[in-house]
Amino acid sequence: MSGMNALLAVILYIVLAPIIGGLISGVDRKISARMQGRYGPPILQPFYDVFKLMAKQNIVVNKHQKFYILCFLIFVIITGAIFFAGGDLLLAIFALTLASVFFIVAAYSTYSPYAYIGAEREMLQIMAYEPMVILTVVGMYMVTKSFNVIDIATYDQPLLFSLPGIFLGFLFILTIKFRKSPFDISMSHHAHQEIVRGVITEFSGKELAMIEIAHWYENVFLLGIVCLFFASNPIIAIILALLTYFLEIFIDNNNSRLKWQSTLGSAWIVALILGVGNIAFLALL
Amino acid sequence: MSYLPKSPWLVHYDASSCNGCDIEVLACLTPLYDVERFGVLNIGNPKHADIFVVTGSVNEQNKSVIKNIYDQMADPKVVVAVGACATSGGVFRECYNVQGGVDKVIPVDVYVPGCAARPEAIIDGVVQALGVLEEKYKNMGKVAK
Ligand code: SF4
Numbered sequence: 001m002s003g004m005n006a007l008l009a010v011i012l013y014i015v016l017a018p019i020i021g022g023l024i025s026g027v028d029r030k031i032s033a034r035m036q037g038r039y040g041p042p043i044l045q046p047f048y049d050v051f052k053l054m055a056k057q058n059i060v061v062n063k064h065q066k067f068y069i070l071c072f073l074i075f076v077i078i079t080g081a082i083f084f085a086g087g088d089l090l091l092a093i094f095a096l097t098l099a100s101v102f103f104i105v106a107a108y109s110t111y112s113p114y115a116y117i118g119a120e121r122e123m124l125q126i127m128a129y130e131p132m133v134i135l136t137v138v139g140m141y142m143v144t145k146s147f148n149v150i151d152i153a154t155y156d157q158p159l160l161f162s163l164p165g166i167f168l169g170f171l172f173i174l175t176i177k178f179r180k181s182p183f184d185i186s187m188s189h190h191a192h193q194e195i196v197r198g199v200i201t202e203f204s205g206k207e208l209a210m211i212e213i214a215h216w217y218e219n220v221f222l223l224g225i226v227c228l229f230f231a232s233n234p235i236i237a238i239i240l241a242l243l244t245y246f247l248e249i250f251i252d253n254n255n256s257r258l259k260w261q262s263t264l265g266s267a268w269i270v271a272l273i274l275g276v277g278n279i280a281f282l283a284l285l
Numbered sequence: 286m287s288y289l290p291k292s293p294w295l296v297h298y299d300a301s302s303c304n305g306c307d308i309e310v311l312a313c314l315t316p317l318y319d320v321e322r323f324g325v326l327n328i329g330n331p332k333h334a335d336i337f338v339v340t341g342s343v344n345e346q347n348k349s350v351i352k353n354i355y356d357q358m359a360d361p362k363v364v365v366a367v368g369a370c371a372t373s374g375g376v377f378r379e380c381y382n383v384q385g386g387v388d389k390v391i392p393v394d395v396y397v398p399g400c401a402a403r404p405e406a407i408i409d410g411v412v413q414a415l416g417v418l419e420e421k422y423k424n425m426g427k428v429a430k
Binding site: 048049 | 287288289291292294316319321322323324328329330332333335357359360361422425
């Protein structure tokens with residue numbers, strides 16, 4: 001991508017991603033409600049929530065937590081910016097990991113027992129999904145011979161056909177990334193009795209709003225990776241991403257939470273069988 | 286106008302209630318009443334909540350708990366006392382350990398009567414609390430300036 005186009009893509013991403021992410025989250029809540037036989041909140045509800053949080057008093061437990069949360073938001077935005085500018089996919093993944101580290105440090109800085117448990121579980125989640133994320137990038141590299149998103153996106157054949165195992169494995173860890181049941185061990189959008197709200201227990205007001213916006217950016221980035229699997233045809237790619245999200249909502253509403261041991265174990269087994277299996281198959285061909 | 290009335294998150298505390306009112310509060314979340322259609326979430330964390338819903342009367346044991354939850358909530362915040370017990374002590378009023386209604390320890394904005402309070406009455410109480418919430422938000426701005 002030329003410099004100008006890349007810049008345009010980044011600006012579009014920074015402006016549109018929160019809007020798309022917020023809408024997706026609103027539709028998510030509506031569909032979840034319908035699956036439970038309820039009427040559900042308005043589609044724009046996530047935006048109302050964030051605007052409300054902006055107006056609330058901000059209770060700060062540790063003065064550094066603001067800085068960490070800000071870094072979390074900034075690095076999530078950088079992740080997406082690298083991705084949508086057509087940059088290095090591996091770099092984007094590492095930027096996202098760095099963002100998660102800031103998120104965890106922010107939770108630790110509050111010295112709250114609930115945030116501690118949340119932060120520890122968040123780290124377990126990173127351990128659970130990171131191998132599969134790396135394998136996804138490696139798989140894409142083996143097919144397209146490039147780590148650059150622009151080369152992967154313009155590859156003439158859909159990656160889905162050469163990477164079916166990796167795609168399924170990625171779907172599996174998306175449940176962890178989207179914080180959906182059965183893997184919403186560190187926090188979720190519903191109250192969990194034993195950990196209150198996990199990592200985000202101690203954040204209120206503007207900080208909570210920033211975390212919410214960061215998650216919208218993150219979700220758009222993750223759905224962008226799903227799109228990469230069918231990038232040769234953008235319409236099918238977007239349909240694929242939406243179907244994926246619908247599947248995650250469906251899984252969320254049909255499962256109760258698992259223990260962290262099961263999260264870690266199942267994610268690694270899936271990465272080993274589907275991810276490594278797929279890559280071994282490609283290498284042998 | 287702020288977005289507060291569009292997204293009221295509540296935290297529910299069961300003081301020494303007989304559980305009748307608590308079940309009615311939870312009934313509001315069920316498909317029949319579904320308060321989430323007004324953006325209401327039972328958030329379970331005082332730091333994220335805007336509305337404090339208390340059921341049951343105040344006694345020596347839970348006095349400090351109620352006070353603590355109230356203090357942890359971010360401004361603007363409102364308190365809704367649900368049921369006869371929370372408003373006045375109800376049938377437990379004469380007990381040796383009961384102090385009375387929730388307003389003995391924290392300022393209450395809306396009183397919802399009934400034993401047990403009906404889900405319709407609770408939703409109505411929460412909706413009235415939204416008006417108070419908006420009012421407090423305006424005043425909060427004034428104090429800050
Ligand atoms: S008001 Fe009635 S139903 Fe509610 S807690 Fe008191 S005794 Fe129970």
